[in-house]
Amino acid sequence: MKLLALLLVLPAANIVDDPPMRGYTPASAKIEREWEAKFRAIPEPSRMREAMRRLSARPHHLGSPYGKDNAEWIRAQFASYGFDARIERFDVLFPTPKVRVVELVAPTRFVAKLEEPALKEDPTSNQKSEQLPTYNAYSADGDITAPLVYVNYGVPADYEQLERRGISVKGAIVIARYGGSWRGIKPKVAYEHGAVGALIYSDPKDDGFAEGEAYPAGPYRPKDGVQRGSVLDMPTYPGDPLTPGVGSSPGAKRLDRKDAVTIMKIPVLPISYADAQPLLAALSGPVAPSSWRGGLPITYRIGPGAARVHLKLEFDWKQTPLYNVIATLKGATNPDEWVMRGNHHDGWVNGAEDPISGLIAELEEARALGELVKQGWKPKRTIVYAAWDGEEPSLLGSTEWVEEHMTELRAKGVFYLNSDGNGRGVLNVSGSHSLERFVTEVANDVQDPEARVTVAQRLRAARVVSGAAEARSRSDLRIDAMGSGSDFTPFLQHAGVPTLDASFGGEDGGGIYHSIYDSFYWYTHFSDTSFVYGRALSQVAGTMIMRVASADVLPAEFGNLAETSRRYLTELAALRESTAKEIDELNKQIADGAFAMVNDPRNPLRAPKAQAPAPHINFAPIENASDSLDRAAARFEKAYGALAGSAASSAALAQVNALLRQADQALLIPEGLPKRPWYQHALYAPGFYTGYGVKTMPGVREAIEQKDWVLAEEQVGKLAAALSREGALVSRAAVLLEQATNVRPVP
Ligand SMILES: [Zn+2]
Numbered sequence: 104m105k106l107l108a109l110l111l112v113l114p115a116a117n118i119v120d121d122p123p124m125r126g127y128t129p130a131s132a133k134i135e136r137e138w139e140a141k142f143r144a145i146p147e148p149s150r151m152r153e154a155m156r157r158l159s160a161r162p163h164h165l166g167s168p169y170g171k172d173n174a175e176w177i178r179a180q181f182a183s184y185g186f187d188a189r190i191e192r193f194d195v196l197f198p199t200p201k202v203r204v205v206e207l208v209a210p211t212r213f214v215a216k217l218e219e220p221a222l223k224e225d226p227t228s229n230q231k232s233e234q235l236p237t238y239n240a241y242s243a244d245g246d247i248t249a250p251l252v253y254v255n256y257g258v259p260a261d262y263e264q265l266e267r268r269g270i271s272v273k274g275a276i277v278i279a280r281y282g283g284s285w286r287g288i289k290p291k292v293a294y295e296h297g298a299v300g301a302l303i304y305s306d307p308k309d310d311g312f313a314e315g316e317a318y319p320a321g322p323y324r325p326k327d328g329v330q331r332g333s334v335l336d337m338p339t340y341p342g343d344p345l346t347p348g349v350g351s352s353p354g355a356k357r358l359d360r361k362d363a364v365t366i367m368k369i370p371v372l373p374i375s376y377a378d379a380q381p382l383l384a385a386l387s388g389p390v391a392p393s394s395w396r397g398g399l400p401i402t403y404r405i406g407p408g409a410a411r412v413h414l415k416l417e418f419d420w421k422q423t424p425l426y427n428v429i430a431t432l433k434g435a436t437n438p439d440e441w442v443m444r445g446n447h448h449d450g451w452v453n454g455a456e457d458p459i460s461g462l463i464a465e466l467e468e469a470r471a472l473g474e475l476v477k478q479g480w481k482p483k484r485t486i487v488y489a490a491w492d493g494e495e496p497s498l499l500g501s502t503e504w505v506e507e508h509m510t511e512l513r514a515k516g517v518f519y520l521n522s523d524g525n526g527r528g529v530l531n532v533s534g535s536h537s538l539e540r541f542v543t544e545v546a547n548d549v550q551d552p553e554a555r556v557t558v559a560q561r562l563r564a565a566r567v568v569s570g571a572a573e574a575r576s577r578s579d580l581r582i583d584a585m586g587s588g589s590d591f592t593p594f595l596q597h598a599g600v601p602t603l604d605a606s607f608g609g610e611d612g613g614g615i616y617h618s619i620y621d622s623f624y625w626y627t628h629f630s631d632t633s634f635v636y637g638r639a640l641s642q643v644a645g646t647m648i649m650r651v652a653s654a655d656v657l658p659a660e661f662g663n664l665a666e667t668s669r670r671y672l673t674e675l676a677a678l679r680e681s682t683a684k685e686i687d688e689l690n691k692q693i694a695d696g697a698f699a700m701v702n703d704p705r706n707p708l709r710a711p712k713a714q715a716p717a718p719h720i721n722f723a724p725i726e727n728a729s730d731s732l733d734r735a736a737a738r739f740e741k742a743y744g745a746l747a748g749s750a751a752s753s754a755a756l757a758q759v760n761a762l763l764r765q766a767d768q769a770l771l772i773p774e775g776l777p778k779r780p781w782y783q784h785a786l787y788a789p790g791f792y793t794g795y796g797v798k799t800m801p802g803v804r805e806a807i808e809q810k811d812w813v814l815a816e817e818q819v820g821k822l823a824a825a826l827s828r829e830g831a832l833v834s835r836a837a838v839l840l841e842q843a844t845n846v847r848p849v850p
Contacts, residue, residue: 125541126654129747135653138480139646143549145471146641148634151463152627155634158462159455159623162233163448165197165493166423169233173448174426177490180466181430184473186488188430193351193503195343195425196360197496198418200238205302205372207385208248210409215378219327224319225624227453234452234619237329237373238416239286239303240496241344245370246415247300249276250407253386254293255395256283257303259792262296267711268389270405273297276412278382280306280397281373285588285794287334290371292792300414301371304379305330308398310614311376317614322629324614326377331451331617335497336365338789340781341592342502347781350507351499360420365497370416385410427500428490432472434652435481436753440764441512442652443487443519443600444468444644445501445590447494451617455626461522461606462490464637468645482652484517491590494523495617501590505598516600517764518651520644521591527636528609529565530558530643533583534591535601536667536786537766541658542603543579545650549642552635558643565609579663586797587789596784599768601659605643607636656746656756656840657763661736661833668729668786668826671799676722678807679815683717686810690714718812724823725803732826735833742840755843762836769828772821776802777814785825 124132157176161169174190181188205215217237221229252272255261257279265272277298279289290301307313311324318325335344343351344363351357360366376399384401387408396403428448434440446461469488472480493499505512518538532542546559554561559580566574574580585595585604595602611630615621631637651658690713692698698710771783782788788801798804802818 122544122547124650125544125660126650126656126658128655131653131655135650138475139548139649141478142471142475142645142649143642145474146464146467146638146645148638150470151467151634151637154463154466155455155459155626156623158448158459159450159453160227162230162235162452163450163454164235164452165425165449165496165499166199167233170449170492171426174428174490174492177428177448177462177466178430181428181469181488184470185476186430186432186469186473188428191427191429191504193343193425193427193500193507194353194422195351195493195499195503196345196420197423197493197499198240198420200236200416201419202415202417203236203238203372204413204415205374205378206413207382207410208413209411210385213381213385215374216327217374217378219329219375219619222319222620225620225622227622227624228619230453235331237331239332239334239371239373241333241335241366242290242371242416242418243367243369244417245300247276247370248411248413249274249299251275251382251386251410251412252277252406253383253391253395253403254279255391256280257289257292257301258284259292262292264392265405268405270388270407271297274299275407276300276302276414278302278304278379280304280309281330282306282309284792285789285796286330286332286373287336287338287367288792288794290334290367290369291336294368298369300369302374302379302382302412302414303371304374305376305614306379306397306399307376311398313398314614315612318620318625322611322613322615322625324618325620327375328614328618328620329373329375331373333495333497334367334371336367337497337587338791338794339365339779341498341587342506343499344497346503346506348506351503352507370414372414372416382410382412425492425500425503427492427504430469430488432476432482432486434483434485437484437757439515440484440517440760441487441515442484442517442648443489443594444648445489445491445519446522447491447500447590449492449495449500450621451495452619453622455623456526456613456621456630457524457616458494460525460626460631460637461640464522464525464640464644465490467638467641468648471641471645472649482649484652486648486652494590498590498592502593502597505593509598512598512600513768516594516598517657519591519594519600519602520647521589521594521602521604522606522640522644523589523604525606525631525637525640526608526611527631528607528611529562530605531583531608532603532605533585534603535595535767536582536584536664537659537661538601538603539582539663540579540660541647541650542582545643545646546580548646549639552639558639584797584799585787586795588795592789595767596782596788599771599784601764601767603647605640605647607631607640655753656743657760659763659766661732661739664829665729665733665736668732671786672722672725672729675800675803675807678804679717679720682807682810686714686717690716714810717810720807720812720815720819722819724819725826728823728826728830732830732833735830735837739833739837739840742837742844745844746840749844751843755839759836759839759843762832762839765832766829769832770825772802772825777806777818785822
């Protein structure tokens with residue numbers, strides 16, 4: 104009846120124009136829409152520019168004086184917006200370099216510079232006394248002299264190539280180029296193959312002049328630029344290596360450093376292409392296959408040969424205080440439900456792009472939310488804004504916080520939204536597929552700052568152009584699955600909080616990642632120079648936070664999740680088929696004597712060994728669980744459709760919401776993934792051998808990739824159980840929603 108009255112009062116056009124808002128009745132949607140419109144008018148690009156200038160003025164890595172200064176400044180900003188803001192400290196193991204030596208000792212001598220020179224154009228590039236040297240955090244100490252071998256990207260497939268050529272890296276120092284995997288995979292795989300040290304360099308073909316003009320003339324990596332970065336084995340577990348699974352508060356029990364499995368076992372150092380070129384040029388042995396050749400003006404050879412390298416690294420393995428900033432806006436009616444937003448504040452050096460470009464959007468959101476509170480806005484749920492420290496070394500601040508607050512977070516966590524830098528172009532969102540429709544609706548409500556269309560329309564157009572025809576017809580925008588590489592990992596993959604990550608990008612090429620050249624000068628010349636995409640990120644992220652914070656029913660939708668699961672299952676079946684075919688073909692070639700010549704001792708190539716044929720895998724348990732999830736999703740949607748015209752009580756809806764916020768927890772495998780119990784999500788994990796890149800349905804997928812058929816069957820069972828739990832949860836939510844809205848259940 105209330106709705107009818109509303110219809111009579113309002114001009115009809117308003118009702119027709121307003122698209123549905125997931126989680127809201129028409130009446131509450133109208134109020135929400137007004138507040139959101141006010142919110143989106145507040146963030147200012149000029150304030151973002153000034154905040155970036157301030158936060159990136161000096162190096163602000165974990166443990167640095169300016170990092171602490173930034174944390175205190177950020178805390179004060181949140182407090183001035185009306186948030187209850189404090190600093191939460193942890194103590195973590197954070198090694199920094201004392202000694203770094205790389206030299207070619209034979210056949211000629213060359214000493215690597217290992218320095219990034221200051222540029223007169225870039226005013227923050229000369230702060231040498233405060234800059235962390237170029238290094239890989241959590242490398243081992245070491246002092247070794249060994250032959251050098253070029254291993255391309257240093258991923259498992261590259262070692263298969265080497266093996267076929269009869270080249271071993273046992274006792275060698277490998278040199279790998281950045282790319283093809285997350286950096287930490289390279290020394291891990293090198294160590295597994297017997298290497299005693301590793302160098303990782305930025306090849307100009309992947310990251311440098313082959314892409315465009317080098318900095319400062321253009322945005323790309325200059326010859327002495329180096330990519331710092333962590334090589335902690337984060338696909339096993341991120342966070343403090345000494346306190347897996349628990350918060351590293353001052354009194355926490357710590358492992359002995361030698362027992363911390365995530366610390367790299369061999370010394371590893373990143374170098375520039377200026378330093379790499381003489382080393383690569385000194386290699387003899389076979390010429391590298393064409394796909395292995397980079398952009399340097401040399402003949403790329405694999406080695407080994409006369410080239411010998413001395414690598415000496417020593418680190419200061421110290422406990423370092425870490426400062427997370429946690430700012431809270433208490434919910435008016437549901438204070439014990441947390442809607443969370445985060446971006447890290449530490450950088451490797453000045454970090455204007457990574458992470459400050461994301462953090463300044465977050466700060467403007469918080470300021471705007473504070474303004475709304477002054478105008479009388481009262482979010483139902485508690486809003487928590489976080490600025491994490493120590494993300495760069497290994498997601499330290501967010502992981503330790505999640506581990507410390509795990510019990511409370513699993514009970515109260517409703518949503519976590521992450522960003523980690525921002526550029527210009529199209530909206531990129533990844534995360535929980537139960538939020539795909541929610542993401543689409545928000546993207547429909549935010550204008551692209553340049554294209555005079557919504558960010559959703561811009562994204563659709565970009566996808567159609569790049570060949571994704573379904574972007575034209577599918578009403579919801581697809582979101583990507585989450586691997587790792589930022590602070591969303593502990594929330595989604597360890598705690599099971601529904602999670603998204605958002606940023607703009609695609610039109611901002613660059614080669615300053617993790618170098619001293621990631622600066623205010625670089626960002627304001629080559630990225631989102633007018634900060635209008637910074638404002639757009641504030642608008643997208645703040646709208647998401649507001650919409651979840653005051654929703655009548657949490658905005659989950661499970662049809663897309665079921666459909667996405669089916670797509671992953673199709674991929675798994677195809678992967679099993681292609682793997683089986685590959686094995687059969689190889690075995691046939693061996694049986695046909697195709698490699699007979701190869702085993703001639705004078706031939707450097709080695710014949711492959713026959714493999715056991717691939718058994719069939721019974722995927723039926725996953726299909727059955729997907730079917731039940733599908734049915735539950737449809738039933739939930741039907742009940743949800745009745746919400747608009749009903750007079751559901753908030754107490755009844757609270758019961759529905761209590762289930763919906765567990766939607767990702769139901770998908771956790773309690774004992775975790777094989778070899779890495781910290782990672783529990785059944786659908787999303789970083790690849791054990793790819794790093795940041797996602798492996799969906801990781802337990803089954805990686806077992807097939809590794810041809811471990813017994814493990815694959817076992818993981819099918821665990822995945823199916825997780826999907827069944829999800830189906831049961833959605834079913835229960837549907838029943839409660841039917842009761843709340845008086846929908847007659849389907850017989
Ligand atoms: Zn970052």
